[in-house]
Amino acid sequence: MRMDELDSGACSIARAVELVGDRWVVLVLRDLFNGVRRFDALRDHLGISRDVLTKRLADLVAAGLVERRGYRDEGSRERHEYVLTPAGRDLRTVLTALMDYGDTHLAGPEGAPMSVRHRDCGAEVHAHLVCDAGHDLQSQDRTTVVPLAGARVR
Amino acid sequence: MRMDELDSGACSIARAVELVGDRWVVLVLRDLFNGVRRFDALRDHLGISRDVLTKRLADLVAAGLVERRGYRDEGSRERHEYVLTPAGRDLRTVLTALMDYGDTHLAGPEGAPMSVRHRDCGAEVHAHLVCDAGHDLQSQDRTTVVPLAGARVR
DNA sequence: ACGCTGGGTCCGGATATCGGACTCAGGTAC
DNA sequence: GTACCTGAGTCCGATATCCGGACCCAGCGT
Known part of the structure; x- marks a missing residue:
């Protein structure tokens, strides 16, 4: 389809x-x-x-x-x-994904203006694509899209 | 600050x-x-x-x-x-985060209209917040934001 | 009694959007 | 050769939205 x-x-x-x-x-x-x-x-x-x-x-x-x-x-x-x-x-995931995008593609020479940190461990937080089997898909393109029940044919 | x-x-x-x-x-x-x-x-x-x-x-x-x-x-x-x-x-991460949001909060009674799958294993793909130490922060709010070099004071 | 302040509303000009009509170039049908 | 079709736009006028600025209003402090 x-x-x-x-x-x-x-x-x-x-x-x-x-x-x-x-x-x-x-x-x-x-x-x-x-x-x-x-x-x-x-x-x-x-x-x-x-x-x-x-x-x-x-x-x-x-x-x-x-x-x-x-x-x-x-x-x-x-x-x-x-x-x-x-x-x-x-919506935090959406905003973080936007921020990651801006950091990577739109930052000036000084680099990223902000950093989001995990409060418990201090490490930087980013939005990743992860599949339910636990594979991290970052920067790969190994996805397909399939329609489900909520889809409507035109 | x-x-x-x-x-x-x-x-x-x-x-x-x-x-x-x-x-x-x-x-x-x-x-x-x-x-x-x-x-x-x-x-x-x-x-x-x-x-x-x-x-x-x-x-x-x-x-x-x-x-x-x-x-x-x-x-x-x-x-x-x-x-x-x-x-x-x-921008795929941004779009996936938007889609996840729509699936969770805005889907009709039939449920989600689409599913993104990992081509290699078939499992569903979602956008997650993950810290560099490997902790998954999904649905928690354990983050702080700190300014870096690229920030400008007004 | 009066002014100050946070949180708005009202207004007029500039911009953007929308649907629809028009254009243009190359290919097919006759 | 001429007429027509199609994909990819441009042009146009009516509406909707955005922007900056002026104005408003309810209490509190003085």
């Missing part, structure tokens, strides 16, 4: 990219992973317009990736902050 | 998302991985407008992820097809 006979929309990549297929969404998620939680902190750091940030955060909340949570610094009234939900945190 | 003191643009995720932070780019790459190579086949399968497809393909070629290659079916004049370069193929 040729892949172009299957419905492009009934594909997990298509569904996932519906959520995160946007520059700002990815950068907002990155900052949320890094502990930047407040509207104006995000706005300052990313240089995104307030308008768009409002919309992106609302979309992320609606999609269940982010939770809007009240907090109160003493001597201030209540404010909001944005924190990743477990579903949002599951 | 707080992460929001570092330049958001000097980040491998920001650089990578400059290339692939677009719905159509990701879907075009997916189809190229799956062997859909010709302009009109991509257009039909994705339902993208010709205009936008032309531009996305040109951007991908300019970025070195895709090569535009002449070919000739017998009895036709020369045509073009688009094939991934090695740099483009390195």
